[in-house]
């Protein structure tokens with residue numbers, strides 16, 4: 360449609376563009392700061408400010424993440440910026456992933472024009488509620504898992520999944536964000552079976568970036584041998600399901616070191632009254648050996664998700680009222 364055309368960063372064809380051979384030369388018009396009215400600050404990151412903004416042409420609302428170039432360079436985070444752009448450019452066809460529409464820059468800053476997730480962070484909603492009931496946990500767990508499944512099929516491991524990085528849009532649907540610390544898997548060898556438990560060969564770049572996710576959600580393999588794999592995201596998923604129902608993450612101690620010890624010792628307990636089916640699912644995800652964790656397909660068919668219609672349907676029906 361004309362709007363999609365508009366959205367593709369409209370290739371503007373003007374008369375003088377038609378060259379000598381009479382063939383029209385397409386020239387795409389790059390969006391810039393002037394094309395937006397900037398509004399309220401949605402939040403601040405260590406290297407970024409995220410602002411609400413309206414496209415002056417199509418009046419659409421976006422979140423624009425602004426990064427200060429000097430700060431990025433000083434903090435040696437250029438690699439993260441390029442990884443965030445590369446992963447977002449790969450993950451464009453899923454409702455559960457924050458979509459990147461345009462990038463542009465001026466002398467001082469870099470700009471990422473993203474989906475606006477006006478419902479805030481899942482963590483904020485969870486804190487307000489205390490904990491979720493089974494119906495809400497099942498819905499949000501399903502949308503998060505559906506998004507993880509898409510990421511993994513596109514060869515991306517998030518590596519820092521946590522309720523702060525699960526944003527919510529105006530329909531209170533999931534929008535996963537924060538891909539600066541993601542890992543893009545090398546294209547699978549034509550004959551090589553894609554083994555989810557296999558640690559990636561990203562060890563080198565991890566050591567270079569000495570990246571570790573957020574303490575409470577870090578997987579044992581990342582702590583032990585600094586290697587993350589697809590199953591590392593499923594460990595974090597298990598922590599999130601636990602936290603939605605219990606109102607607290609499974610591994611939490613006075614400091615990071617003690618939290619890491621609990622993770623490596625698989626030291627966690629379910630609160631009384633924790634729903635049985637959810638408990639069974641969590642116990643099959645919080646497993647020290649990545650290859651022994653339930654793979655995505657088996658999580659989807661676990662009885663905790665009974666009644667969930669996977670695929671498009673999951674994104675068509677209203678979110679359950681958070682009670």
Ligand SMILES: Nc1ncnc2c1ncn2[C@@H]1O[C@H](COP(=O)(O)OP(=O)(O)OP(=O)(O)O)[C@@H](O)[C@H]1O
Nearest residue numbers: 401402403404405406407409422473474475476537
């Ligand atoms: N697409 C978005 N829509 C609405 N709010 C957003 C969006 N992206 C980020 N935010 C909010 O802006 C804040 C900053 O996000 P940003 O991703 O820039 O940094 P961060 O990842 O939270 O912090 P850090 O870089 O330290 O990890 C966050 O609190 C987040 O909730």
Ligand SMILES: O=C(O)[C@@H]1CCC(=O)N(CCc2ccc(Cl)cc2)[C@H]1c1ccccc1Cl
Nearest residue numbers: 428431432437440441444462463464469470
């Ligand atoms: O990939 C892109 O979209 C362009 C390609 C051309 C380009 O110069 N950049 C910016 C590269 C860059 C990254 C970090 C710093 Cl501190 C400065 C420049 C990229 C860029 C522009 C705007 C926002 C993000 C990015 Cl990565």
